[in-house]
Amino acid sequence: MKRVALFVTLALCASPFDHAAAVEVTDLSTATSGTQIQLLQVERVGSTEHDSRGTALQRYAFQPSSQPQLVITPTNGMWNWSGQGALQIDVQNAMAWAVTLVVDIDGAAPNQHLHAVVGLPAGPAQTLVVPLHDASPRSFGMQVGPLMPFDDHGRDVFVATKVEGAIDPAQIRAIHLSMSAPQAVQQLLLGKVDTAVGDASLQDAYRGIVDQWGQYTRGKWPEKVGSDAVLRAGHMQEQHTLNAEMAERHGLDVYGGRQDIALTRTGWFHTQKAKGRWWLVTPDGHAFFSLGVNAVAADNSRTYVQGREYMFVNLPLDEAPWHTFYGLSDSRDAERVASMGLGANRGRWFDFYEANLYRASGADWLTIWRRRALDRLQAWGFNTIGNWSDDALGKMHRVAYTLPIYIDGTFGNVSSGFDYWGRMPDPFDPRFARAVEQAVANATENGRKDPWLLGYFADNELAWAGFGPQGRWNLAMGTLRGEARSDAKQAFIAMLKKKYGEPAKFAAAWGIALADWSALNATNFAAPEPGDAHPAIAEDYSAWLRMYADKYFSTVAAAIHRHDSHHLFLGGRFAVNTPEAVASCAQYCDVISFNLYADVPQHGVDLDAVHKLDKPVLITEFHFGSDDRGPFGKGVVSVWNEAQRGEAYARFVQAAASDPAIVGTHWFEYADQPVTGRLIDGENSHIGLVGITDLPFGGFVEAVRKANLGLSH
Structure with missing residues (x-):
């Protein structure tokens, strides 16, 4: 059964008082005095029922309509929940599938409101617990919270782990239980509604969720281990399989290129268009469709333990031999949206993945892991080591590899409003060059003379655009909002002066009041949004976006060509983009690269527009995740279960290979993310080829292998 993702927006309040008693609100299985129950497109069905534990419940049928709802109000005045920590509702989903329930709580004032959306799985009765204070998985250091419900001392509890909003708990006017536009009748069994003192259930939702191997304690799956002996046996058994699979490789040159498609031989990786199709070409002159994996590294799975030790069961002591796998870090970055609101973002961390490599292989674990990782890539039909990988792997000259260029330093920046990984670098600042x-x-x-090097990436997922329908223009608008000292802003103003000459002419074209050019120097200048009434705004913004991108890509390209004339410039790994930025990349880079999350590439980027640029395209990130192998997150693109991950992978790479511009796909990422979130941003998704124990997910990997080998012959 699919687990519906949990989203809750709720709020509050005052801190709970230890002496406060729980408040009985009502019992929806009986007629309780002191409350009124209004049914709007909801029908009460039959008489009181009881679950296996004797809990009294009443069946309610939510009818197909825009928002059927059950409204609970006090008969007189308002409820006073002062000192309470959570709202509790006995509920059972009577359907054979997950049902989405919306919980709204109204305060006295119009702006005081709590809103919750929870996905109730089919199954026995449970207690829905809604904390009445700010909380979210991010505040616990991870992006997605534990799966619900969980067994709390014999009681099935479903805790709403994300809480937002503001409300006065002393003045509660109504509770709404509703559904958003159901297409058919949905039945729930509802019972007692009350409050609880404190937030013990919220803490318990996270308590003891990770075992000594870094695995989720409350789940079961085929690859889960319960002892070091099982872990070691799993690796030994896999090696026999890898040896047999590697022996099946044929029809490929030493770099993994297709010997049946001969192209120009240069001694270096390059691009070539032949018979209407773009290819990457190996140094030996054979067609090469890059099938890569990102983050093939042993040190990508660190997770903070400081301040949340209660989440871990049998955490190894910080002493030999485990001391090696502990460390201290601080991942704060005020300009990164990725880090905002993230708790447990500094201090002591532990690396379960590396610790498991030690458990499996002993003191020589890193050497053994590197050899095994390359064996796997080749046996599974991959031919490229993607970004953020162990540098030593490429130098072993078994698989082609890529290298990142990290452009760091003290130079200006511009906000586009996206800013997920930080603000845009200002390429007009001389310090940027x-x-x-x-x-x-x-x-x-170290790579300029290495024929195994495919090429270089510059930066990653820069904020070329913002959110919303006008997001395309946000970098231009953000430039004008900047301070007068911004080099980018001054370059933009110079462009406008050159075009319009007089400020009055410019003001008329843009439909704004502007006494003189110096007015543009104001910090937070009110840059207008483009519209039909003044088309010159969009024209000028577009020209500026192209100028900005040209300055960035030309600066990087020129530096690469000066230092390394042999290898490819593989672009900037677009996550968000504008037509201007993509066109500029096509002009200055050898390959346009996209981090593209969709069911197929054709649904994630406008390939028709890209085809007109006549440059090869590399998909540098994609994945499919599920929540049935430990980590709670399903990644950017989710499927129902593990089996569907393999189906989705095959569909994606086949669709990519069918496009004449696409020259490869790189999976993100090699290993699962930690259950409790990675250091940099708390991501905790099941998107790996292997788990935290470094054991592969057998069914998924076999589907990946078949799909990859199908493209290589």
């Missing part, structure tokens, strides 16, 4: 020169020199130092 110097930072690029140093970054490129560092990145190319």
Whole structure:
């Protein structure tokens, strides 16, 4: 059964008082005095029922309509929940599938409101617990909270783990239980409604969720281990399978290129268009469709333990031999949206993945892991080591590899409003060019003479655009909102002056009041949004976006060509983009790269527009996740279960290979993310080829292998 993702927006309040008593609100299985129950497109069905534990419940049928709802109000005045920590409702989903229930709580004032949306799975009766204070999985250090319900001392409890809003608990006017536009009758069994003192259930939802191997304690799946002996046996058995699978490789040159498609031989990886199709080409001159994996590294699975030790069962002591796998870090970055509101974001961390490698292989675990990782990539039909991977793997010259160029330094920046990984670098700041020169020199130092190197990426997922229908223009608008000292802002103003000459002419074209050009220097200048009434705004924004992108990509490309004339510039790994940025990338880069999350590439990027640019395209991130192998998150693109991950992978790579511009796909990522979230942003999704124990997910990997080998012959 699919688990529906849980989203809750709720709120409050005052801190709970230890002396406060729970408040009995009502009992929906009986007629309780002191409350009124209004049914709107909801029918009460039959008489009182009882579950296996004797809990009294009443069946309610929510009818197909825009928002059928059950409304509970006090007979007189308002409820006073002062000192209470949570609302509790006995509920059972009477359907054979998950049902989405909406919970709204109204306060006295119009702006005081709590809103919750919970996905109730089919099954026995449970207690729905809604904390009455700010809380979210992010505040606990992870992006997605534990799966619900969970067994709390013999009681099935469903805790709403995400809570937002504001309300005065002393003045509660109504509770609404509703559904959003059901297409058929949905039945729930509802019983006692009351409050609870404190938030013990919320803490218990996270308590003891990770075992000594880093696995989720409350779930079961085929690859889960229960002892070090089982872990070691799993790795030994797998190696025999890998040896047999690697022996099946044929029809490929040493780099993994197709010997049946001969193209130009240069001694280096390059691009070539032949018979209407773009290819990457191996140094030996054979067609190469890049099937890659990102983050093939042993140190990507660190998770904070400081301040949340209660989440871990049998956490190894910080002493030999486990001391090696502990460390201290601080992942705060005020400009990154990815880090905002993230609790447990500093202090002591533990690396379960590396610790498991030690358990399986002993002191020489890293050498053994590297050899095994390359065996796997080749046996599973991959031919490329993607971004953020262990540098040593590429140097072993068994699989082609890529290198990142990290452009860091002290230079200006511009906000587009996206800013997930930070603000956009200001390429007009002279310090940016110097930072690029140093970054490129560092990145190319060891790879410029290596034929196994496919090429370089510059940065990752820059904020070329913002959110919403006008997001395309946000970088231009953000530039004008900047301070006068911004080099990008001054370059934009210079462009406008050159085009319009007089400020009055510019003001008329944009439909704004502007006494003189100096008015544009104001910080937070009210940059107008484009519209039909003044088309010049969009025209000028578009010209600026292209100028901005040209400055960025030309600066990086020139530095790469100075330091390494042999290898490819693989673009900037677009997550958000504008037509101007993509066109600029096509002009200055050898390949346009997209981090593309969709069911197929054709649904994630406008390939018709890309085809007109006549440049090869590399999909540098994609994945499909589910929540049935430990980590709670399903990734950016989710499927119902593990079996569907393999089906989705095959569909994606086949669709990619069918497009004449696409020259490869890189899966994100090699290993699952930690159950309790990775250091940088708390991501905790099941999206790996292997788990936290480094054991592969057998069914998924076999589907991946078949799909990859099908493209190589």
